[in-house]
Amino acid sequence: MALKERDEFSGQMTTGHEWNGIKELNTPVPRLLWFFLISMVLFGLVWTLLMPSWPGVSGYFRGLLGSDQHEAVRQSMVEAETERSVWTARLVDEDFDSLAGDDAIMTVVRQTGPMLFGDNCAGCHGVEAKGNLGYPNIAEAPMMWGDDADTIAETIRVGINAVHPETRYAQMLAFGRDQMLSGADINLLVDYLEDLGGRGTMSADDREIAASLFADNCASCHGDDAMGMTDTGAPNLTDAFWTHGGDRSSIRRSIYNGRQVTMPSWEGRLSEAQIRLLTLYVMDMRTATP
The missing domain is CATH 1.10.760.10 (Cytochrome c-like domain)
Incomplete structure (x- = not known):
């Protein structure tokens, strides 16, 4: 059996274990470490009781505080929609000229437009709307169907060579393949x-x-x-x-x-307010482009 003794330098008792002349001290765990360990355990227990935690057969323990993050998210969405409804109603009801001249509306357009354009249009037209091969530059080039706001909005709504019953149709004939020209x-x-x-x-x-x-x-x-x-x-x-x-x-x-390009119809995918916001965003880009 290993003999314990007191270390002459530290004053601590040894455990009796020795390796190549190195003796192991029986040093107690620091009180500060015990404090943090106990504090974290108590915090975990209290948090588990107060907040949603353990899953069950048909649900989960909702916590003594009744906190529900799902409800919090739903509430925040309702609040955001209420806030948006002020300017979305204006986008639908007012004409483009008055909207384009309203600094408050155009601030919303410039803040919201890049994300809306990026999610729905940039895949074809590019992030800066300057086009990719096979898709037109709508930031700088003349608009093929007209560059007034109402025409742009209608093009977004019905698409080009799309499935929409009111879609715009455009096709260039294959003059060589179909032997119309030598x-x-x-x-x-x-x-x-x-x-x-x-x-x-x-x-x-x-x-x-x-x-x-x-x-x-x-x-x-x-x-x-x-x-x-x-x-x-x-x-x-x-x-x-x-x-x-x-x-x-x-x-x-x-x-x-010949050529035949397709632009999808965005009616039904985007709301009327979103289509009109995109229209204002494109018009604003075209105005800002030198």
């Missing part, structure tokens, strides 16, 4: 569009032939001046904004294969 004619049209954009060097004769081809096949949608038509949703072909790419091969591919 490869040479398509190349002339590509040259013509590059020339309209200030990048081409067509001869006068080729330009005359290409202009005739454009008038016969493209002008009915894009306009005689190729600057687009809001009636058909056809884009401007003379500026720097190209939804499907403005390089020569992309333009040729568009003419050859």
Whole structure:
């Protein structure tokens, strides 16, 4: 049996255990540590009794204080909805001009719009609304269906080539794939569009032939001046904004294969107030973009 003795340096008794001349002291647990251990145990017991804690067969122990975080969340949502109802009612009832001129409403639009746009629109149009390949730049480019607020709101509501019964329809024919134009004619049209954009060097004769081809096949949608038509949703072909790419091969591919994009209808997914808020947000972005 190990013999206990008093350590001459610390004055503490040893446990009788020794390893290679090192003796183990029988040092008591510090009182401060006992204090914290006991305090935490008591706190845990009190918290368990006062607050919701242990699960049961058909529910859980709700605590002596009757605190219910589910109810607290529901109450906070009701309060938030009550607060929002003030400006959501205005968004629905007032015209866009008066809303756009109201600093309080536009503050709400600028605070709420980025999240609403990010959740529903940024996946296609980009976070800054400057478009991705196949999806238009709606922050800077001319709007294909018109850039007034009522038209933008209607486009959001019914979509483009969507399932909504009132959706807008737009489709570019596949002039090459469906053998409506020869490869040479398509190349002339590509040259013509590059020339309209200030990048081409067509001869006068080729330009005359290409202009005739454009008038016969493209002008009915894009306009005689190729600057687009809001009636058909056809884009401007003379500026720097190209939804499907403005390089020569992309333009040729568009003419050859045609294009048909789809924008979902947001009616039923977003409330009327949200659609109108998004409209104001897009209009505000377009105004702020230099």
